[in-house]
Amino acid sequence: MASPVGDGGLRPLQKAMKLANRAIELDTGNQHKEAYMEYLKSVSYISHCLLEEAEQKADSELLASDSQKLLKLAGQCLERARTTAEKLGTTNLDNVSPATHISNVPDPPPPPPLPPPKNSSVDPVVSKSSHFPRGRSFGHRRACSDEVQKLGPFPTPEIFQKLQANEARKPKKALTPLEEASLQNQKLRASYEARLSRLNPNQASQKTSLTLSLQRQIMENVVIAKAKEAALQRKAQERRIRLQEESYRLFSKSSKLTKEEEEQRALHSAILEFDHDHEWSRTCRIQLKSNPKDTDLFSSFMYQILSYSDHPITQLVGRYQYQIYERLYPIIIMNEDSHQTENFSKLYPSSFPTEGFHLLDTDVPPLKSSLSLQFIPSSPAPSLTHSFSLGEKFEFHELSVGSHKQSEHGESEIETSFEDLEDFLPPKDMLRLSPQERLRAMVKEICNARDEMLSLVIVSLDLSDVPDIRSLCIVCLDESFFSLLWSPIIALYRQVYGHREESMLKNMDLYASCHPSVVGVSTTFYPDDIKEPYKPVADELDRLIDLHNPQRKIECVVAALRLIVNLAEKYSPKHSSSPIGADDLLALLVYILLRYRMSHLVSECAAIEDFLMYILGEDGYGLVSMYTALSYLEHLHIRFPLPENE
Amino acid sequence: MAAGGAAAAAGASRTYSFKVVLLGEGCVGKTSLVLRYCENKFNDKHITTLQASFLTKKLNIGGKRVNLAIWDTAGQERFHALGPIYYRDSNGAILVYDITDEDSFQKVKNWVKELRKMLGNEICLCIVGNKVDLEKERHVSIQEAEAYAESVGAKHYHTSAKQNKGIEELFLDLCKRMIETAQVDERAKGNGPSQSGAARRGVQIVDDEPQAQSVGGCCSG
Numbered sequence: 001m002a003s004p005v006g007d008g009g010l011r012p013l014q015k016a017m018k019l020a021n022r023a024i025e026l027d028t029g030n031q032h033k034e035a036y037m038e039y040l041k042s043v044s045y046i047s048h049c050l051l052e053e054a055e056q057k058a059d060s061e062l063l064a065s066d067s068q069k070l071l072k073l074a075g076q077c078l079e080r081a082r083t084t085a086e087k088l089g090t091t092n093l094d095n096v097s098p099a100t101h102i103s104n105v106p107d108p109p110p111p112p113p114l115p116p117p118k119n120s121s122v123d124p125v126v127s128k129s130s131h132f133p134r135g136r137s138f139g140h141r142r143a144c145s146d147e148v149q150k151l152g153p154f155p156t157p158e159i160f161q162k163l164q165a166n167e168a169r170k171p172k173k174a175l176t177p178l179e180e181a182s183l184q185n186q187k188l189r190a191s192y193e194a195r196l197s198r199l200n201p202n203q204a205s206q207k208t209s210l211t212l213s214l215q216r217q218i219m220e221n222v223v224i225a226k227a228k229e230a231a232l233q234r235k236a237q238e239r240r241i242r243l244q245e246e247s248y249r250l251f252s253k254s255s256k257l258t259k260e261e262e263e264q265r266a267l268h269s270a271i272l273e274f275d276h277d278h279e280w281s282r283t284c285r286i287q288l289k290s291n292p293k294d295t296d297l298f299s300s301f302m303y304q305i306l307s308y309s310d311h312p313i314t315q316l317v318g319r320y321q322y323q324i325y326e327r328l329y330p331i332i333i334m335n336e337d338s339h340q341t342e343n344f345s346k347l348y349p350s351s352f353p354t355e356g357f358h359l360l361d362t363d364v365p366p367l368k369s370s371l372s373l374q375f376i377p378s379s380p381a382p383s384l385t386h387s388f389s390l391g392e393k394f395e396f397h398e399l400s401v402g403s404h405k406q407s408e409h410g411e412s413e414i415e416t417s418f419e420d421l422e423d424f425l426p427p428k429d430m431l432r433l434s435p436q437e438r439l440r441a442m443v444k445e446i447c448n449a450r451d452e453m454l455s456l457v458i459v460s461l462d463l464s465d466v467p468d469i470r471s472l473c474i475v476c477l478d479e480s481f482f483s484l485l486w487s488p489i490i491a492l493y494r495q496v497y498g499h500r501e502e503s504m505l506k507n508m509d510l511y512a513s514c515h516p517s518v519v520g521v522s523t524t525f526y527p528d529d530i531k532e533p534y535k536p537v538a539d540e541l542d543r544l545i546d547l548h549n550p551q552r553k554i555e556c557v558v559a560a561l562r563l564i565v566n567l568a569e570k571y572s573p574k575h576s577s578s579p580i581g582a583d584d585l586l587a588l589l590v591y592i593l594l595r596y597r598m599s600h601l602v603s604e605c606a607a608i609e610d611f612l613m614y615i616l617g618e619d620g621y622g623l624v625s626m627y628t629a630l631s632y633l634e635h636l637h638i639r640f641p642l643p644e645n646e
Numbered sequence: 647m648a649a650g651g652a653a654a655a656a657g658a659s660r661t662y663s664f665k666v667v668l669l670g671e672g673c674v675g676k677t678s679l680v681l682r683y684c685e686n687k688f689n690d691k692h693i694t695t696l697q698a699s700f701l702t703k704k705l706n707i708g709g710k711r712v713n714l715a716i717w718d719t720a721g722q723e724r725f726h727a728l729g730p731i732y733y734r735d736s737n738g739a740i741l742v743y744d745i746t747d748e749d750s751f752q753k754v755k756n757w758v759k760e761l762r763k764m765l766g767n768e769i770c771l772c773i774v775g776n777k778v779d780l781e782k783e784r785h786v787s788i789q790e791a792e793a794y795a796e797s798v799g800a801k802h803y804h805t806s807a808k809q810n811k812g813i814e815e816l817f818l819d820l821c822k823r824m825i826e827t828a829q830v831d832e833r834a835k836g837n838g839p840s841q842s843g844a845a846r847r848g849v850q851i852v853d854d855e856p857q858a859q860s861v862g863g864c865c866s867g
Binding site for chain 2: 519520558561562565569579580581582583585586587616617618621624625627628631632
């Protein structure tokens with residue numbers, strides 16, 4: 001029984017009806033804005049009442065008939081508010097296509113890396129699995145919880161492909177005739193709905209005629225657009241053949257081509273075709289021809305190319321990106337489980353690293369064979385789940401089977417079969433490897449892919465193959481290539497370096513309240529009267545996570561070191577008397593990493609080193625300083641035990 | 647800079663890129679020494695903003711172009727175990743002690759052992775007695791220091807960062823020795839220097855190494 005709540009004698013439902021009625025009156029009186037506001041008021045009133053009720057009552061009592069009606073009314077009000085808003089021409093609701101009623105779902109996906117997928121038919125896999133790649137392997141949760149959020153969950157390769165497409169769509173380009181037509185039709189439909197909502201229920205005949213005219217217009221638009229598109233395609237096809245012939249002539253006189261040569265030729269002719277449509281590309285290439293070593297010209301050309309999603313090189317990069325993600329995905333998903341050998345660090349206390357960059361080579365034990373065997377697909381997919389050990393991975397596979405079945409019933413756009421499930425399984429060759437070996441194997445694959453990509457681009461763009469251009473070219477390509485890949489790559493690194501990050505974080509907690517002098521910072525560089533004197537450095541280093549290009553990342557490290565030196569100089573009382581050498585720089589860096597809990601840089605730095613083409617000069621020095629500071633922090637408790645009374 | 651490409655490899659246009667590590671206890675004045683070297687001829691605007699921690703210098707020695715990268719290392723005991731990562735792929739090392747401080751000379755001996763162990767005889771060692779302006783307070787005998795240097799295949803120098811004495815000679819000499827070593831090495835490897843694994847790190851000899859990276863430092867004619 002819904003008892004009266006308001007003291008005005010009216011039941012909430014009655015009052016809500018009254019509010020809604022007023023809104024409808026205003027609406028029919030063409031007072032759109034007022035009507036819009038009234039609708040919203042009634043929605044707000046209803047939700048207020050229901051909330052109050054929910055707080056007071058037990059579960060079973062909820063949703064009495066009145067409340068149900070209220071909910072329905074709220075829905076109707078919201079719907080009308082939406083159509084009224086459209087009449088107002090408010091743009092903020094434009095994104096919502098008339099067919100969807102999910103106006104409360106934020107539409108533009110958050111920026112990369114890896115925003116949650118929009119596609120609802122594949123959604124369950126990801127959204128439900130969102131609780132499975134949790135913390136463990138990302139260790140340093142508290143240190144950079146936002147990064148962890150960005151890291152997991154990883155989309156399946158199919159969704160990844162959609163994300164790529166999403167990314168690519170960013171720069172607005174000219175619409176095709178069909179796209180234009182569909183846009184026009186959306187508008188038609190919107191105005192149709194607006195008119196319809198203004199009609200009285202008894203004007204049925206008018207409604208029918210409106211509907212018919214809408215259908216007719218839509219059909220006409222589509223037919224015209226199709227004809228236009230066909231004509232365009234014909235022309236493009238003719239041109240394509242002509243250009244292909246051109247690059248045939250250019251590339252090889254002999255009729256037999258290797259696979260690589262064929263790819264080069266295909267890419268080249270695609271580029272020619274692009275040039276045909278884009279003046280800037282033609283001009284740039286001519287300029288580069290006469291000035292092949294102009295690095296500025298070259299890099300701006302490359303960035304422009306990569307900003308065009310339909311440029312053949314951009315698409316090439318996308319293909320490589322996808323190819324790598326497809327390989328990465330099963331591994332990063334798999335290792336969520338194998339990382340459960342959390343006692344790694346307990347069983348194999350990492351020895352103090354004494355040489356080289358690859359400090360961990362001997363550090364990580366091979367995966368226990370019993371554990372890895374559990375992942376071997378031994379029988380057809382559906383029963384596979386049984387062979388998994390308990391844990392989150394198990395959940396994931398069940399879920400993915402479920403969701404595939406679901407989408408088979410629906411009007412799913414992805415062909416589904418149980419073979420898909422195999423894709424989620426780590427490839428056999430990776431199974432036998434330890435996490436460290438897997439990482440190495442993947443790094444090698446990624447580097448090979450980049451090399452291939454680079455050679456293809458250099459040949460097909462007809463660039464001069466000198467080190468300057470090569471290194472510049474790879475930096476540009478990396479910018480796109482790593483954009484969606486860096487997070488999953490880091491997840492892979494974290495499988496190997498995660499336990500180091502974790503133990504480092506423990507150390508950091510232990511020493512969190514220490515005075516900077518404890519880690520060797522000279523008091524001359526640490527003013528007591530300034531609050532957080534080295535915060536700007538931490539801010540700079542925070543930026544590193546958002547960069548997706550090893551070269552930019554290392555530049556960020558160097559910039560942070562420079563900032564340390566600048567700040568230290570500024571803070572020290574007597575200028576120039578004591579130059580800042582490695583001792584001071586390192587101590588300050590250690591302090592900053594400790595103070596701002598930046599253990600996650602272990603994985604980042606390891607990845608940076610693996611993917612940098614050249615580590616020269618200052619970059620190298622920056623990386624080595626970072627390694628040293630991190631190693632020092634990792635073993636702080638051994639090297640510098642805290643006094644008992646601290 | 648760095649004009650010419652693979653085609654120039656066999657010709658004369660070759661740039662030697664050398665990495666030199668700087669070792670010594672905190673108070674021996676190694677940072678002042680290296681800062682003095684780069685400041686001396688050129689004003690301080692040429693110094694990278696990492697100040698004395700990392701310095702670069704371009705030289706031309708007898709028609710050979712040399713890019714020198716000088717890496718300062720932490721002398722503090724606390725960072726000692728982490729040193730090797732700094733020495734990696736070094737072509738030369740400058741080990742500095744304070745002539746008034748016997749202890750700092752002992753430290754140099756330790757580093758020499760470590761360097762030889764890690765890098766073998768490839769690395770050119772310079773042992774440098776700094777602060778000769780404080781000759782009166784000398785605690786390390788010249789004979790002992792020079793004899794020790796000879797015994798480990800290093801060269802000994804005397805400098806004063808304060809009075810700017812002996813520094814230019816020290817670096818010039820070191821560069822010449824590194825070029826020699828590199829040439830011997832090159833011949834031994836059958837003229838394929840850039841193919842060696844270490845080339846990726848940008849040390850050893852690189853045929854006109856890529857200049858995309860920002861290399862600050864000074865320019866010498």
